[in-house]
Amino acid sequence: MxxxxxxxxxxxxxxxxxxxxxxxxxxxxxxxxxxxxxxxxxxxxxxxxxxxxxxxxxxxxxxxxxxxxxxxxxxxxxxxxxxxxxxxxxxxxxxxxxxxxxxxxxxxxxxxxxxxxxxxxxxxxxxxxxxxxxxxxxxxxxxxxxxxxxxxxxxxxxxxxxxxxxxxxxxxxxxxxxLEKEAPGHLVNRLQAALWREAVACVEDGIASVAQVDAAVVNCLGPRWSVVGPHMAFHLGGGKGGLRHFIDQLGPGIQTRWEGFRTPDLTAMTDPLVRGVEDEAAGRDIDTLQQERDRKLAALLAHRTREG
Ligand SMILES: NC(=O)c1ccc[n+]([C@@H]2O[C@H](COP(=O)([O-])OP(=O)(O)OC[C@H]3O[C@@H](n4cnc5c(N)ncnc54)[C@H](O)[C@@H]3O)[C@@H](O)[C@H]2O)c1
Incomplete structure (x- = not known):
C-alpha cells in the first residue's frame, strides 16, 4: 500500500x-x-x-x-x-x-x-x-x-x-x-437522526415551532457541542463528582424520557416542517442561506483553531 x-x-x-x-x-x-x-x-x-x-x-x-x-x-x-x-x-x-x-x-x-x-x-x-x-x-x-x-x-x-x-x-x-465497524449511517448520521427524531416529535406535539427548535439548538447544544462532546458535557455537568454524580442525580429522569420517546411520522410531518423552515428563512433563498451558513461556520472554525 x-x-x-x-x-x-x-x-x-x-x-x-x-x-x-x-x-x-x-x-x-x-x-x-x-x-x-x-x-x-x-x-x-x-x-x-x-x-x-x-x-x-x-x-x-x-x-x-x-x-x-x-x-x-x-x-x-x-x-x-x-x-x-x-x-x-x-x-x-x-x-x-x-x-x-x-x-x-x-x-x-x-x-x-x-x-x-x-x-x-x-x-x-x-x-x-x-x-x-x-x-x-x-x-x-x-x-x-x-x-x-x-x-x-x-x-x-x-x-x-x-x-x-x-x-x-x-x-x-x-x-x-x-469507527471500529460499519453500521448504517456510520456514527454522525445516527446521532443526527436521533436528535432530529425528537426535534420533529416536539414540533408534532406542539411543544415548539420549527424555528424555536432551531434557535434552541443553535444557542445551546450547538455552541456547547462545538467544544465538548455530549459525554464530556455531562461529565462537567456533574461538577466535582463528574459523570457518575450526574447520572446518580439526573440519570433516572433521562432514562424515563428515553422510554417515553416515540418515532414521528416523517411523511405526515413533511408539509408542516417545510412551512416551518420557510417561515424561519423569512424570504432568504437557498443560496443566501448557504452563504450565511458558510460565512459563520468559517468564522467559528477559524476562532476555534486560534483558541486551540
Ligand atoms: N449531500 C450531502 O450532504 C452528503 C454528505 C456526505 C456524503 N454524501 C454522499 O456523497 C455522495 C454524493 O452525494 P452528493 O450529495 O454530492 O450527490 P449529487 O447528486 O450532488 O452528485 C452526484 C454526482 O455524481 C455524478 N454521477 C452520476 N453517475 C455517475 C457515474 N457513473 N460516475 C461518476 N459520476 C456520476 C452526477 O452527475 C452528480 O454530479 C453520496 O454517496 C452521498 O451519500 C452526501
Whole structure:
C-alpha cells in the first residue's frame, strides 16, 4: 500500500455537492486532482466553482496554482493516481458499478474511498478483485469547511487501509474519526437522526415551532457541542463528582424520557416542517442561506483553531 505521505495525485469521481467540496479540500492541500463526472455541465462548472471556494475560504494561493484536470471517462481520470475518492449518487447499483470500474482500473495498492452516507461497504466488497483497499471516507457538507471525516472499514478492508486513509485525511487538514465497524449511517448520521427524531416529535406535539427548535439548538447544544462532546458535557455537568454524580442525580429522569420517546411520522410531518423552515428563512433563498451558513461556520472554525 502507498503511504499517506506518498499520495500526491487524487482522483475525484462524481462532481456534485460532495465531489466538488473534496476537489477544493484536496486542492487547498496542494494535491493534483484528476476529476470525472458524466455530466458535461458539472465538469464545465467545476474549475470556476473550486477557485471561488478556495478564495472565499482563505486559500488564494491554491486557487492560483490549481492543479486540476477534467476527464471524459472514469478510466482516464484515474490514470496514475495515488488515491481515489468516489462521490456518485447514493444508489446501490450506481455505486456498485463505479466501485467495480475503479477496482478494475486501479492497481491494488491504491486506496479507493467512498463518500457514501449510509450504504454498507461490505455489500460491495465481494465483487471486487482487491476489496481490502476499499474504505469509507465520509465527509460532511460543506466538505471544505467541516473538519470531520468518518473512516469506516468493511468486513474485508485491511487494517492498513484504514490506518493510511486516516493518516492521509489528517495530513490534508481533516479530523479523521475511525469507527471500529460499519453500521448504517456510520456514527454522525445516527446521532443526527436521533436528535432530529425528537426535534420533529416536539414540533408534532406542539411543544415548539420549527424555528424555536432551531434557535434552541443553535444557542445551546450547538455552541456547547462545538467544544465538548455530549459525554464530556455531562461529565462537567456533574461538577466535582463528574459523570457518575450526574447520572446518580439526573440519570433516572433521562432514562424515563428515553422510554417515553416515540418515532414521528416523517411523511405526515413533511408539509408542516417545510412551512416551518420557510417561515424561519423569512424570504432568504437557498443560496443566501448557504452563504450565511458558510460565512459563520468559517468564522467559528477559524476562532476555534486560534483558541486551540
Ligand atoms: N449531500 C450531502 O450532504 C452528503 C454528505 C456526505 C456524503 N454524501 C454522499 O456523497 C455522495 C454524493 O452525494 P452528493 O450529495 O454530492 O450527490 P449529487 O447528486 O450532488 O452528485 C452526484 C454526482 O455524481 C455524478 N454521477 C452520476 N453517475 C455517475 C457515474 N457513473 N460516475 C461518476 N459520476 C456520476 C452526477 O452527475 C452528480 O454530479 C453520496 O454517496 C452521498 O451519500 C452526501
Amino acid at each position: 502507498r503511504s499517506a505521505q506518498q499520495i500526491a495525485t487524487v482522483a475525484v469521481i462524481g462532481l456534485g455537492t460532495i465531489g466538488t467540496g473534496w476537489v477544493a479540500q484536496f486542492a487547498a492541500a496542494g494535491l493534483t486532482v484528476r476529476a470525472f463526472d458524466p455530466d458535461a455541465e458539472q465538469r464545465a462548472a467545476l474549475e470556476a466553482t473550486v477557485r471561488d471556494m478556495l478564495v472565499r475560504n482563505g486559500h488564494p494561493e491554491a486557487a492560483e496554482h490549481l492543479c486540476l484536470s477534467l476527464h471524459d471517462t472514469l478510466e482516464a481520470a484515474v490514470e496514475g493516481v495515488d488515491f481515489a475518492q468516489e462521490n456518485v449518487p447514493e444508489r446501490q447499483a450506481i455505486k456498485a458499478d463505479v466501485l467495480g470500474r475503479l477496482d478494475r482500473a486501479l492497481p491494488g495498492d491504491v486506496i479507493i474511498a467512498t463518500s457514501t452516507s449510509g450504504l454498507m461497504l461490505s455489500d460491495f466488497q465481494d465483487a471486487l478483485a482487491a476489496p481490502k483497499r476499499l474504505v469509507v471516507g465520509h465527509p460532511f457538507h460543506p466538505v471544505q469547511l467541516m473538519p470531520l471525516v468518518e473512516v469506516v472499514p468493511g468486513r474485508r478492508t485491511a487494517a492498513e487501509t484504514v490506518t493510511i486513509a486516516e493518516a492521509f485525511y489528517t495530513r490534508i487538514g481533516k479530523v479523521a474519526v475511525r
